Amino acid sequence: MPASSLNLTCTFAFTGVPAFSALWTFLLAASRFSFSFSVFSFFALTDFLTLSRACSFLPLILTVPVPTTPVCYRPIGVVRSPFTEPAQAPRQPQRGAGVEARIELHAGRGFEFALSDIETWRYLWVLFWFHRAESFRAKVRPPRSRTRRGLFATRAPHRPNPVGMSVVELVRVEGLVLHVRDVDILDGTPVLDIKPYVAYSDAVPDAGAGWLGAEAVQDPGPRWHVEFLPRAREQIEFLRSELGADLGTAIRDLLSLGPAPHPYRRIKREGDGFVLSHKSWRARFQVRDQMVEVGALGSGYRARELEAATPGSDSADLSLHRRFVERFGYPGFS
Numbered sequence: 001m002p003a004s005s006l007n008l009t010c011t012f013a014f015t016g017v018p019a020f021s022a023l024w025t026f027l028l029a030a031s032r033f034s035f036s037f038s039v040f041s042f043f044a045l046t047d048f049l050t051l052s053r054a055c056s057f058l059p060l061i062l063t064v065p066v067p068t069t070p071v072c073y074r075p076i077g078v079v080r081s082p083f084t085e086p087a088q089a090p091r092q093p094q095r096g097a098g099v100e101a102r103i104e105l106h107a108g109r110g111f112e113f114a115l116s117d118i119e120t121w122r123y124l125w126v127l128f129w130f131h132r133a134e135s136f137r138a139k140v141r142p143p144r145s146r147t148r149r150g151l152f153a154t155r156a157p158h159r160p161n162p163v164g165m166s167v168v169e170l171v172r173v174e175g176l177v178l179h180v181r182d183v184d185i186l187d188g189t190p191v192l193d194i195k196p197y198v199a200y201s202d203a204v205p206d207a208g209a210g211w212l213g214a215e216a217v218q219d220p221g222p223r224w225h226v227e228f229l230p231r232a233r234e235q236i237e238f239l240r241s242e243l244g245a246d247l248g249t250a251i252r253d254l255l256s257l258g259p260a261p262h263p264y265r266r267i268k269r270e271g272d273g274f275v276l277s278h279k280s281w282r283a284r285f286q287v288r289d290q291m292v293e294v295g296a297l298g299s300g301y302r303a304r305e306l307e308a309a310t311p312g313s314d315s316a317d318l319s320l321h322r323r324f325v326e327r328f329g330y331p332g333f334s
């Protein structure tokens, strides 16, 4: 008997379909195979049938019904945030404290009415689709863990259904736009739903900290590598000798937290790069892959403020800035 026929006979027998098994044996006998072979096949089958009866309950045990029907969501809006790359966004909303964003709801679906009374709530749950997540990973190593963890024990984006949930502070509503604060969500993220954060039911004071509590790992250190180009190094050296302060370390500490435009860290876009403000100084930088490249430092004073200052009577800070500009020129960024 060809292997495929034997397989089929076994399949019929094991799946508890005796009528099919008998029919199959008959067909074998009637076909080009010898009678003795089909008789052998029949006796073999009787064993199979006995076994099949004994095993007929197995499918009940082994087959777990899996709901595979796809569920389809239609986004209700989109997030507009300063974070364009996953590495730029904070890991949880609390760590994005102060970061402002907008949730723009789609027009023409009656959402203006769905928004009424929302301003009575201070915090909202935003359910969204991690549209930039890579594929599902059963084990991940979260930033605060030394070991890999089961995905469902984490908040990582690499989920079988990449649904995210963040509590954000509602600042105000303008038409279909919700101005929110404290986001860890990327720009362009599709929003699936919005619900109020209800402290009396959502806040569970004795919730514990899961493996975070057990491991007590400090939040990870800086993730961004900061590099100073020759001109920036020379300027930092000048300021170190004149100012006695290490501006390079301060700039490195600030930028290693991430280069995203950020009101707290005073980072903004300018031209094809970014500018960090630190006290009265500015640092122009570019971002390449996971690296921040500081090209040049500059004065935070306006050119006319520096010109108007009278040498000898201006403040020590202004005087230092003037000397800096005399040596390196006015950088042309504010």
Ligand SMILES: C[S@@+](CC[C@H](N)C(=O)[O-])C[C@H]1O[C@@H](n2cnc3c(N)ncnc32)[C@H](O)[C@@H]1O
Pocket: 085, 086, 087, 088, 089, 090, 091, 092, 093, 129, 130, 131, 132, 133, 155, 156, 157, 163, 164, 165, 166, 167, 184, 185, 186, 188, 189, 190
């Ligand atoms: C650890 S997740 C937590 C998100 C949410 N608070 C949650 O618990 O579901 C935060 C990270 O998700 C990433 N992220 C945010 N929006 C995303 C998106 N649309 N696609 C992929 N990754 C995203 C960012 O890199 C951010 O650092």
